[in-house]
Amino acid sequence: MAYALFLGCVIPVREPSYELSVRKVFTGLGVDLVDLNGATCCAPVPIESLDPKTSLTMAAFNLCLAEEAGLDLMTICNGCFETLSKANSILKEDAELKSYVNTVLANVGKEYKGRLAVKNYLQVLHGVVGLDKIKKAITSPLDGLNVAAFYGCHLLKPSSILKFDDPESPHVLDEMIEITGARSIPYLNKIRCCGGLLRGVQDDLASKLARDKIFNVSQAQADAVITTCPFCFLQFDLGQLEFRRRFNETYEIPVLHYPELLGLAMGITPNELGLHTHRVSTQNLTRKVVRPKTSVDSNMLGERSVS
Amino acid sequence: MDDRMSEEQGEKTKVLQSNLFSQFDKSFSEEVMKHHGCERLSMCYQCGSCAGSCPVGKITTSYKPRQIIRMTMLGLKNEVLSNDSIWLCAACFTCQERCPQGVKITDIMLTLRSLASQNGHAPAAFIEQASLLIENGRLVRLTGLVERKRAELGLGTISPVNNEVVKNILSKTGFIELVEKLKR
Numbered sequence: 001m002a003y004a005l006f007l008g009c010v011i012p013v014r015e016p017s018y019e020l021s022v023r024k025v026f027t028g029l030g031v032d033l034v035d036l037n038g039a040t041c042c043a044p045v046p047i048e049s050l051d052p053k054t055s056l057t058m059a060a061f062n063l064c065l066a067e068e069a070g071l072d073l074m075t076i077c078n079g080c081f082e083t084l085s086k087a088n089s090i091l092k093e094d095a096e097l098k099s100y101v102n103t104v105l106a107n108v109g110k111e112y113k114g115r116l117a118v119k120n121y122l123q124v125l126h127g128v129v130g131l132d133k134i135k136k137a138i139t140s141p142l143d144g145l146n147v148a149a150f151y152g153c154h155l156l157k158p159s160s161i162l163k164f165d166d167p168e169s170p171h172v173l174d175e176m177i178e179i180t181g182a183r184s185i186p187y188l189n190k191i192r193c194c195g196g197l198l199r200g201v202q203d204d205l206a207s208k209l210a211r212d213k214i215f216n217v218s219q220a221q222a223d224a225v226i227t228t229c230p231f232c233f234l235q236f237d238l239g240q241l242e243f244r245r246r247f248n249e250t251y252e253i254p255v256l257h258y259p260e261l262l263g264l265a266m267g268i269t270p271n272e273l274g275l276h277t278h279r280v281s282t283q284n285l286t287r288k289v290v291r292p293k294t295s296v297d298s299n300m301l302g303e304r305s306v307s
Numbered sequence: 308m309d310d311r312m313s314e315e316q317g318e319k320t321k322v323l324q325s326n327l328f329s330q331f332d333k334s335f336s337e338e339v340m341k342h343h344g345c346e347r348l349s350m351c352y353q354c355g356s357c358a359g360s361c362p363v364g365k366i367t368t369s370y371k372p373r374q375i376i377r378m379t380m381l382g383l384k385n386e387v388l389s390n391d392s393i394w395l396c397a398a399c400f401t402c403q404e405r406c407p408q409g410v411k412i413t414d415i416m417l418t419l420r421s422l423a424s425q426n427g428h429a430p431a432a433f434i435e436q437a438s439l440l441i442e443n444g445r446l447v448r449l450t451g452l453v454e455r456k457r458a459e460l461g462l463g464t465i466s467p468v469n470n471e472v473v474k475n476i477l478s479k480t481g482f483i484e485l486v487e488k489l490k491r
């Protein structure tokens with residue numbers, strides 16, 4: 001089983017621990033991830049807002065790279081998932097736009113053929129690898145952990161294109177959390193937007209939306225928030241530093257990318273997963289679930305090593 | 308009906324036309340509806356499901372999707388395209404999912420933005436991201452520090468973008484020219 005891995009812009013640069021956990025977890029589950037050399041930005045909403053045809057063409061360029069590799073493309077970012085899925089869907093049904101895109105791409109020696117599927121990594125885990133196989137890989141169940149699942153918007157919507165899950169009442173991420181042994185707990189306004197795309201446009205609104213989510217998660221007494229998107233992650237992880245300044249509120253709720261949670265349950269140590277790179281400390285969470293095999297080793301608990 | 312009355316009414320209509328209706332550009336909604344995803348604009352019956360579902364609308368009065376849709380349908384082109392509020396949509400698609408008439412409100416909002424861009428309106432944050440795409444092929448700058456952090460985690464270097472290829476595509480789609488215009 002192999003997929004072309006589309007990393008996007010934000011993850012490899014700002015959230016390398018996310019990439020690390022994806023690579024370790026998928027290797028552990030026997031899925032090959034093939035890197036796409038020369039991949040560019042998928043050209044998401046901010047670019048689409050200025051010029052939809054540019055967004056479509058840049059997305060198609062990246063789809064071509066996966067087509068050339070003969071593989072379906074797997075995204076680990078909600079933004080890339082929405083942009084590339086939308087482009088793939090539009091180009092498969094609109095001959096005029098496809099012809100426009102291919103005329104531009106001919107200048108760089110590419111042609112979009114429309115032979116591939118765009119998948120989010122959770123679709124691969126849930127629908128292709130399958131829950132039974134993942135359950136067998138779980139060696140350190142995260143019993144006793146209560147976490148708040150956050151799907152983000154572009155994993156679910158527009159649902160007519162993404163076809164990921166019920167956009168109003170999704171369950172896939174909750175199921176994926178529960179197989180790790182952790183409990184996915186309910187909280188207020190669970191599917192409401194994190195405000196990530198308002199960053200830079202109107203920071204006070206972006207911050208308020210993210211703060212309201214973290215407030216609701218804290219009211220539900222979650223041990224962590226589990227995200228599937230690098231923008232939502234930034235809104236909550238880096239965001240909590242901002243909430244102190246802007247709202248004079250301190251939360252200290254760890255934020256984990258889903259594969260980091262799964263990695264812990266598969267017995268990968270916090271340090272191997274790079275959890276020390278998060279802005280909000282994950283130590284309270286890892287202390288609860290990681291049982292050191294020998295004597296207490298602070299490195300295994302994800303504490304910064306002295307260098 | 309007496310002649311004087313109809314004359315008066317005629318005058319009133321003229322006044323309305325000159326002061327208000329002259330701003331209405333009927334071709335604007337037709338222009339918008341030609342864009343992908345905007346075909347059902349005219350199906351909107353102003354129920355307000357969009358406004359009621361909007362997470363941004365819950366925390367500010369500056370963003371009113373129902374109003375923007377109505378203004379677009381009426382053909383208030385300049386008011387819509389120069390309005391800062393079209394840039395406040397967080398693109399969460401909740402309104403689009405819930406619209407009982409199948410109006411793709413988010414898609415329409417993004418189309419309005421692109422038409423505004425063509426008219427020279429776009430927020431600085433969007434222009435900055437566009438410039439990053441042109442210069443680097445990515446929206447995030449890659450630095451030596453990043454590569455060191457990746458190496459510490461045992462990750463390889465990031466596959467380089469072919470900038471010539473990116474610039475070739477972006478010049479053919481007219482994006483470089485558009486962004487130059489927006490910067491001015």
